[in-house]
Amino acid sequence: MLDFNDTADSIEDYLAALRLLEGAADDVDVLVPGHGSVGGADQVRARIDQDRAYVHALRNAQVPSDPRIGPSATYGWVAGVHERQLQHLARRSEREGTPR
Template sequence: MLEQVAPRVWVTTSPTWLTTSTLVVDDDGACLLVDPTLTPADLVSLAAEVHGRGWHVAAAFSTHPHWDHVLWSDALPDVPRWATPAAAAASAATDLADLAATDLPGHRWDVVGGTTPLPPDTTELQWTGPRAVVVPTPGHAPGHASLHLPDDAVLVAGDLLSDVEVPLLDDTDGAVDDYRRTLKRLAELEVDVLVPGHGRVADAAETRRRVGTDHRYLDDLTAGVEPLDARLGDPRVRAEHERQAVGLGR
C-alpha cells in the first residue's frame, strides 16, 4: 500500500527488513521509481497500484548494487533503470540472483540487476519530473548514491540513516572514513523528509538524530567499544555488526 510522505513522494514498505520502495510522481503521473522491492509479489502489487492510480513509471534509479536494490518485474515497463557507473559495474559483475535466493529463499527471481550506468559526472537525473540530484554517498557499497529532491526537501537515502540497521560498511579500505564523510555531507542538505532504504520515514529532527547516532556507532566500532545501540537487538543486524568488528580487528 502506497503512503504519501511529501507532496510528490510516495513510499511502500515490505515487511521483510522494512525495505522501502519510493515513487516520485510528477503532475502528469509520470513516476521515478527508486529501489523497487522486495519479493516478486511485492513488485507485482506495486505495479498494479501505480496503474490503478493512473500513473506510469517513466524511469527508475538504483541507489546501490546490493540485490535488494536492483530488482525489477515483468509487470513494470521497460524504462531506463539508472545507477552510478560504479554501481552498475558492480551489479553486472555479481551473481545477484544467486545472492537473492540465498538471503531470501522461496522466490523465483526473474529480474535482478541490469541497471544502466549514468554518464560520468552526472549530477541530476534527466527525467521530466521534479529535480532529482544524485548525491555520491560512499561507505556502504560500490557507487552508492542517494537522491536529493531539493524542491521538496526530500532525501531518498538508500542504505543510510536507518532506524533499524546500523551503518553497514563496504568491504574496502577506508570505508569508515568514507561513511563519516557521507554522514557529514548528508547533514548539510536541506531535508524535511528522509526515506531510508530500510526502516521508517523520518522528519528533519529525526534525520539529525540518526546522523548523530550513526556517527556514535562508527566511533564505538573503531574504538572497540560495545555500542549502546538499540538496532543491535535485531539478530541479523547484530551478526553484521560482529562481522564488522572482527574485520576491523576489534
C-alpha cells in the same frame, strides 16, 4: 553498514558520507533510508548522530550503545551485520598488526 570491498578506510569513508548528509539535513522534510523506517525532518540529525556514535565506537574498539543492535532491536538482522563488521575489523587489525 560499512563497505569493506572497495575502500581503503571504510570507517573514514562512512564518516565523510555522514558529514555530507549532515550538510543537507536542514533541507530535508522526510527521510527514506535504504534500511529502516521512514522518518520526519525532526529525526534526520538524530539518526546521523546515532550512526556517527556507532561508527566511532567501532573505530575505537568500544562496545556501541546502540538500540538498533541490542536485544530490543526492531530489525533483528542488523545485529548480524554488526557482528560481521566487528569480525572484519578484528581480522584487518590482526593482519595489519594495529589495535582496532
